[in-house]
Amino acid sequence: MDVSELQTVEHDILVIGAGGAGLRAAIATAQQGKSTALVSKSLLGKAHTVMAEGGCAAALGNVDSRDSWEIHFRDTMRGGKFLNQWRMAELHAQQAPERVRELEEWGAVFDRTKDGLISQRNFGGHRYPRLAHVGDRTGLEMIRTLQDHGIHQGFDAYMECKILALLKDGDRIAGAVGLWRETGRFIVFKAAAVILATGGGGRAWRVTSNSWEYSGDGAAMAYQAGAELMDMEFTQFHPTGMIWPPSVRGILVTEGVRGDGGILLNNKNERFMFNYIPDRFASETADSEEEANRWLEGEEGARRPPELLTRDVVARSIRAEVEAGRGSPHGGAFLNIASRREPDFIRRKLPSMYHQFKELAEVDITKDPMEVGPTLHYFMGGIRVDSDSQQTLVPGLFACGECAAGMHGANRLGGNSLSDLLVFGKLAGDAAVEHVDKSSSKPATADAEIAAVVRNATDILNREDGKNPFLVHEDIQESMQQYVGIVRSKEDLETAIARMQELWDEVSRVKAHGSSQFNAGWHEALDLPCLLITAEAVARAGLLREESRGAHTRLDFEGEREEWGNYNIVVRKGADGMKVEKIERPPPPQKLAAIAQASLEELEKNG
């Protein structure tokens, strides 16, 4: 094939992914006058950010003035079981309020306090009401605000275009090859800087809240290009996904239900979360229903109910209740807000939950409890980046949002994702601009490399016969669901890894029938290698981490092991396959360590 005949475009900066992080990065680069391409697999405004419900965490202090960035930082580190990159958690807590206020300047309309300021709601692991929100459709408000502001900043949006591979010039990044989903034609992007903002890889599991787009593209392409992945063993199972009827299994039920007073019950009508309070959080969690009720009524001294413990704890507790035979009829727990709040309040604060259950499950949540269970929701791990610049090991390649690692450590607090997108989207954009300014020459792309990417893609259409890509995807999901679930063991993880070698063989033999235009089977086939790389990285990192910490739970290694607190796990591509190793964490800056270990009283006094 003749590469010179392919559509070729040149930009200073290529942003891959147009959710919150990609949009915020593209706004930053376009505003600074850089020619920017923003590429998305779907139409603009449909990315996964649109599904975020509960809110965006930022220590604005509008509802409780005792809040400060230090306490937000402390909550984030404790939630992440101290495996977060200290500097990222610091930057995030410090800059989130400014990023949220900026959205308001761009037209976002958050719910208000009585004084007319941005209202904030309670969420798991956050000491104070901290989540700026709009009912339970915060993500929609954010993505629409970024989209409507962004389209006037001068970036070029390439919609329904899938990036297949990154291109390099020697060590540094040079661009990418993409595929127009509509026409099936290829496009070459030349750019001195590339920002990955592709989200996670949750579609490798059967029960997930993630959409089809979440196939780990960014992590897999970065890995192939020589960047490192980190913290891949930490995959968040959101405790409350829908579980009935079967076709909706996995769809998210916002943590806002619990933030606004909802409680979890087992089939004996017991509020079981009181039995699962970890020592680390005991002093800050209510130990009786009576105290939790006082908290709901807004009594200042009352401690938070255990339903608002971090997601890893709640998800494991639900699973334990089911294992003990105390689960709901379809293998989960009951989430009840009907007994706690008036119907009007529920419909106003949780409108999409109300409709979701009414229309998909025929349950009226203002009258009856919901049935919920854990669902794969979020990758804490991802591409390893420099904390300040978000640059990967590959010069000119940046990553932000869910596809980047480091901010959340072993477990992410609800609400910290939307703020992560904004803070690190902007920082990645700023750093990419700086990188382009410093680059003395434009990188060159190699025709042979481009031709190989195109040939790999078209082979799937051209081969005589082969596996059905949708069924291979189901095989990957079955394997991950069964062997790399919420509770893991050496035996299961080894089984998963062995199975993956067979799955690689299946993936290499998939066949897409039909023409190259808007061919769902072909697109599915092209996502499979990315899914499998990220899934394998999760399993291999999970096997190496012999302890239970945050979202990573090992049946054969219960509890946190102190020595493991000193290591992150890094995955990279070796000459003969995937390499996994633990790397020692540098000691934290003294100032940050002091904040993380301080008592709340001390921080509130200083704040």
Added chain:
Amino acid sequence: MAERKFRVWRSDAENKDAGSFVDYTIDVDSGMVVLDAIHRIQAHQANDLAVRWNCKAGKCGSCSMEINGRPKLACMNRLNEYDPAETITVQPLKSFPIIKDLVTDVSWNFEQNQKIAPFKPKLPEADGQYRMKQADTDRVQEFRKCIECYLCQNVCHVLRDHQQKDNFVGPRFMIRLASLEMHPLDRADRIPQIRKEFGSGMCNITKCCTEVCPEHINITDNGIIPLKERVVDRYYDPVMWMWNKITGGDKQG
């Protein structure tokens, strides 16, 4: 597990006008929605079937299509809404050109959005904060629930039957304009543009858009009619008309 029959529009991207309904029979489970059925057809019988979807929870507005002649989100339309013996017919939105199968070219909508003057905020208060009463933001928040599924655009007579895409932006962008015009902090004036370029006068208030809105936004009563009133106040109120003559134009603020 029971069998159900579907008729799905299939077409060829090369020859966009040619196409036909194809019959599929699949096993269905309880609780399934139409999108689940399409996915099952896609996975087992028609790998290349083109359909847009993302969230599968009524939040992204990607899977808009016409199901038994009614515009709907396929992800929120349960199979048990139809008689078990009934064949469910699925076809793409009619108001937009077909790309392939159930996917239409909705780029016209993105072009309309681009034409709308962006939000232009007032200066913040002395402490750097913006203050708005919840009561004042409620009506804007109603419009901002829009998930851009374009079902309203699809059923709007002005766009669908009269092909007036050059003269009317359609209900989706009328409520986007309303969300800006009624935003307590916005100070841009879009009334002249709403009248001329965006064609507020074209809407004849049949409320079909409101009826199909999956977000239950009261598009006509709360969005379009108030915008029409603002246009009328500006241009057709005799006192204002005289005032504009004297002051020399319809510019404001």
